Amino acid sequence: MSNEENRKQFTEAKNKWTEGPVAKILSRGPERKERFTTSSDFTVENIYTPLEFAENDYFQDLGMPGTYPFTRGVYPTMYRGRLWTMRQYAGMADASESNKRYKYLLEQGQTGLSVAFDLPTQIGYDSDHVLSDGEVGKVGVAIDSLADMEILFDGIPLDKVSTSMTINAPASVLLAMYICVAEKQGVSLDKIAGTIQNDILKEYIARGTYIFPPEQSMRLITNIFEFCSAQVPRWNTISISGYHIREAGSSAAQEVAFTLADAIAYVEAALEAGLEIDKFAARLSFFFNSHLNFIEEIAKFRAARRLWAKLMKDRFKAQKSKSMMLRFHTQTGGSTLTAQQPDNNIIRVTLQALAAVLGGTQSLHTNSRDEALALPTEESVRIALRTQQIIAHESGVADTPDPLGGSYYLEALTSQIEEKALEYIDKIDEMGGAVKAIELGYIQQEIADSAYNYQMGVEADENIIVGVNRFAVKEAPPENLLKISDQVQVLQIERINELKAKRDNRAVTEALNDLKTAAEGTDNLMPYIISAVKVYATLGEICGVLRDVFGEYRPAEIL
Amino acid sequence: MEKIRILIAKPGLDGHDRGAKVVARALRDAGMEVIYTGLRQTPEQIVEAAIQEDVDFIGLSCLSGAHNNLFPRVINLLKEQNAADIKVFGGGVIPQSDIPFLKESGIVEIFGPGTSTEVTVSFIKQLYDERS
Numbered sequence: 001m002s003n004e005e006n007r008k009q010f011t012e013a014k015n016k017w018t019e020g021p022v023a024k025i026l027s028r029g030p031e032r033k034e035r036f037t038t039s040s041d042f043t044v045e046n047i048y049t050p051l052e053f054a055e056n057d058y059f060q061d062l063g064m065p066g067t068y069p070f071t072r073g074v075y076p077t078m079y080r081g082r083l084w085t086m087r088q089y090a091g092m093a094d095a096s097e098s099n100k101r102y103k104y105l106l107e108q109g110q111t112g113l114s115v116a117f118d119l120p121t122q123i124g125y126d127s128d129h130v131l132s133d134g135e136v137g138k139v140g141v142a143i144d145s146l147a148d149m150e151i152l153f154d155g156i157p158l159d160k161v162s163t164s165m166t167i168n169a170p171a172s173v174l175l176a177m178y179i180c181v182a183e184k185q186g187v188s189l190d191k192i193a194g195t196i197q198n199d200i201l202k203e204y205i206a207r208g209t210y211i212f213p214p215e216q217s218m219r220l221i222t223n224i225f226e227f228c229s230a231q232v233p234r235w236n237t238i239s240i241s242g243y244h245i246r247e248a249g250s251s252a253a254q255e256v257a258f259t260l261a262d263a264i265a266y267v268e269a270a271l272e273a274g275l276e277i278d279k280f281a282a283r284l285s286f287f288f289n290s291h292l293n294f295i296e297e298i299a300k301f302r303a304a305r306r307l308w309a310k311l312m313k314d315r316f317k318a319q320k321s322k323s324m325m326l327r328f329h330t331q332t333g334g335s336t337l338t339a340q341q342p343d344n345n346i347i348r349v350t351l352q353a354l355a356a357v358l359g360g361t362q363s364l365h366t367n368s369r370d371e372a373l374a375l376p377t378e379e380s381v382r383i384a385l386r387t388q389q390i391i392a393h394e395s396g397v398a399d400t401p402d403p404l405g406g407s408y409y410l411e412a413l414t415s416q417i418e419e420k421a422l423e424y425i426d427k428i429d430e431m432g433g434a435v436k437a438i439e440l441g442y443i444q445q446e447i448a449d450s451a452y453n454y455q456m457g458v459e460a461d462e463n464i465i466v467g468v469n470r471f472a473v474k475e476a477p478p479e480n481l482l483k484i485s486d487q488v489q490v491l492q493i494e495r496i497n498e499l500k501a502k503r504d505n506r507a508v509t510e511a512l513n514d515l516k517t518a519a520e521g522t523d524n525l526m527p528y529i530i531s532a533v534k535v536y537a538t539l540g541e542i543c544g545v546l547r548d549v550f551g552e553y554r555p556a557e558i559l
Numbered sequence: 560m561e562k563i564r565i566l567i568a569k570p571g572l573d574g575h576d577r578g579a580k581v582v583a584r585a586l587r588d589a590g591m592e593v594i595y596t597g598l599r600q601t602p603e604q605i606v607e608a609a610i611q612e613d614v615d616f617i618g619l620s621c622l623s624g625a626h627n628n629l630f631p632r633v634i635n636l637l638k639e640q641n642a643a644d645i646k647v648f649g650g651g652v653i654p655q656s657d658i659p660f661l662k663e664s665g666i667v668e669i670f671g672p673g674t675s676t677e678v679t680v681s682f683i684k685q686l687y688d689e690r691s
Contacts, residue, residue, distance in 0.1 A: 135572050248577050555598075559580055
């Protein structure tokens with residue numbers, strides 16, 4: 001709003017409305033709450049008008065879709081051209097079981113794969129390690145060597161399907177395995193597309209599957225950046241994740257703040273390693289949560305895009321437009337699912353998925369209704385996928401970019417989140433950056449405080465969870481939950497033993513020795529890891545070598 | 560009155576610690592002495608810490624599905640160490656159909672998703688009073 005006269009007019013109208021009709025209603029009784037708030041603890045006003053973004057400039061703060069600062073979306077035509085990628089995170093038991101689920105999902109119209117690995121794989125242990133007991137195949141698929149990976153993608157053409165892999169500390173090893181499978185399928189590396197999560201900082205903050213200390217982890221990450229920019233140009237080398245930060249209890253503004261603070265640390269590490277900003281920045285991707293407060297979530301996605309664009313342009317002097325685009329995957333909020341009345345979760349997921357689409361996501365995972373109880377059944381996963389398809393094909397929201405842009409409330413919240421996130425980033429900068437802030441426990445403490453306050457709000461009935469602290473019913477225990485058999489571990493161990501008996505063990509020892517020497521030096525480790533994977537060294541063996549050289553991370557516990 | 564002492568522990572490889580931390584803090588706010596182990600503890604480490612810290616209770620949290628394997632191991636180790644007077648409760652993503660097995664193996668209670676911390680606090684206080 002440029003016009004002073006116009007502003008005066010709105011101020012007068014608002015005052016008149018407040019003193020007139022609003023005052024009259026309030027004189028009869030108070031509103032439902034003394035103070036309405038969002039997750040970020042912003043006060044929600046009783047009206048939003050053009051006054052709230054009086055300072056906003058359309059061209060500077062919003063712009064057109066596909067143009068700086070990308071508030072309205074990263075692509076000019078958004079979903080009019082191509083819908084978001086429907087990508088359900090899946091994986092369980094062993095490789096052949098998961099391969100079946102992937103083929104099922106592709107048959108049902110899913111457009112990309114997303115691999116969930118079990119915890120031993122994520123932490124770099126083989127299925128026969130003592131710490132793997134009871135965990136094999138439980139939260140994802142167990143992968144011990146290239147042999148498992150070959151089964152996992154059997155009959156799935158890697159030049160046609162893009163694959164996201166939720167793997168962090170051992171990301172380089174799983175990427176190496178994927179590359180080897182592609183080569184065996186005869187697919188050249190410039191044809192494969194996908195993402196590795198590869199975001200170690202949020203593992204220290206919130207997710208917990210770290211292996212190595214920060215410095216060595218950052219080296220592995222920048223090694224991947226460098227290797228992929230030359231060899232695997234369509235690969236997203238990192239998915240900088242706010243998802244787990246949010247699941248751990250942060251607010252929307254904290255989710256943006258801590259994710260972008262981590263992103264800044266990765267960019268700085270890559271620059272320090274001698275990479276050029278415009279050579280790797282376009283392959284950085286992001287991953288956010290879509291949570292309960294519908295409008296605040298849409299605002300969050302828009303704010304994140306705008307803030308990242310500004311940081312890349314002003315702070316890191318990126319030149320290419322692509323380097324400034326925040327492209328992201330979204331998953332609906334797992335922690336918002338209730339074990340009580342699980343079918344209600346379908347509705348929660350629908351709202352969250354809708355927020356993600358209205359926020360301009362590039363790909364989306366919708367949770368299944370039964371995930372507060374177990375891994376989802378096939379039927380539950382199908383409903384979750386159908387939810388996306390209904391939003392895409394029936395609701396009409398995909399027909400024009402950023403359809404809620406210009407909503408007074410949405411624009412006000414977008415600016416508030418950006419501002420709050422920037423405040424946090426400044427504070428983290430003062431501490432010496434994200435790595436330092438994590439080592440000091442600052443970020444973890446902020447999140448733990450938010451989580452605790454939220455829970456206390458639930459218990460004081462300030463935060464209502466339908467079916468839990470309000471509208472509860474007596475229910476029979478849920479039936480038809482998916483259960484992973486402990487037999488999976490027994491079979492995986494047999495497979496490892498067979499593999500070790502028939503592979504060329506001399507070649508394995510040699511490859512592992514080479515890797516060790518390289519890890520002690522400064523070479524890029526990717527080629528060494530690929531060589532070891534190729535001769536069927538196991539994940540545990542490769543990570544074992546790196547554990548010996550790098551040591552392991554031991555966190556300070558924060559309550 | 561002596562303070563109730565509790566060890567909140569994360570057995571196995573699971574990294575979800577929001578629930579464990581919130582419960583730990585709620586117990587502390589309710590006046591108990593709480594020690595939190597942090598992630599990735601083996602049953603052996605947990606039992607050792609419990610004995611060393613002389614706790615009255617152990618609270619185990621697991622969201623990875625490994626509870627049927629890990630929780631009973633803690634109970635058995637406590638018995639082996641003549642420390643079966645330490646009572647063990649659990650929480651996390653645990654299907655109801657697994658609860659009878661866990662209770663048979665000696666877990667006193669399982670607190671599933673959505674449990675109010677007040678419920679946990681009063682359960683522990685009651686059990687403590689009954690015992691002493």
